[in-house]
Amino acid sequence: AQTVTQSQPEMSVQEAETVTLSCTYDTSESDYYLFWYKQPPSRQMILVIRQEAYKQQNATENRFSVNFQKAAKSFSLKISDSQLGDAAMYFCAYLAPGTYKYIFGTGTRLKVLA
């Protein structure tokens, strides 16, 4: 069965600095999708970035980028120029194509220090 592991329950970063959140997953599939979601204090889940496994190029969305290492089954999120509004829970998620079941990690709480 597929699993998603976020080994960092909590991380802190100084405002304007860069932070990397880790995510590893386990699957026997060769094609799948990976996502990072942000959950701010309002509890609304917001899609931050997605990565298709068949694409070798790492996805980037403004200050957010991923380091996708398919062989290592690693999918980390890098936040550059951290802002106070980045403070939130971040969840990594996996989806196998042709299925409807997203598998979420347990989350990493990111604190941004002024």
Place this chain on the structure above:
Amino acid sequence: SQTIHQWPATLVQPVGSPLSLECTVEGTSNPNLYWYRQAAGRGLQLLFYSVGIGQISSEVPQNLSASRPQDRQFILSSKKLLLSDSGFYLCAQGQGYEQYFGPGTRLTVT
């Protein structure tokens, strides 16, 4: 663009009482719909998903049930709530491979 509504936003119910949480979606048709529960400090647990009217798949056997009476309406119910049902309930809709979430309902069972 899609909009997902959930109500109520917060709910406090005694143990043994019934439950009905509603989720409606605007701006899309025939979406896949999902109910998740998030316990305090935990990740998301998929409870139910639906690929069409009247089609419900259950992921976790428990005292909750789900129904989809209309294309863009998804309801989570219980006949008798347990203390362990407390949590934050999120409805999500997906088309293709992306999921979008509603604002959630915070349920406290006392």
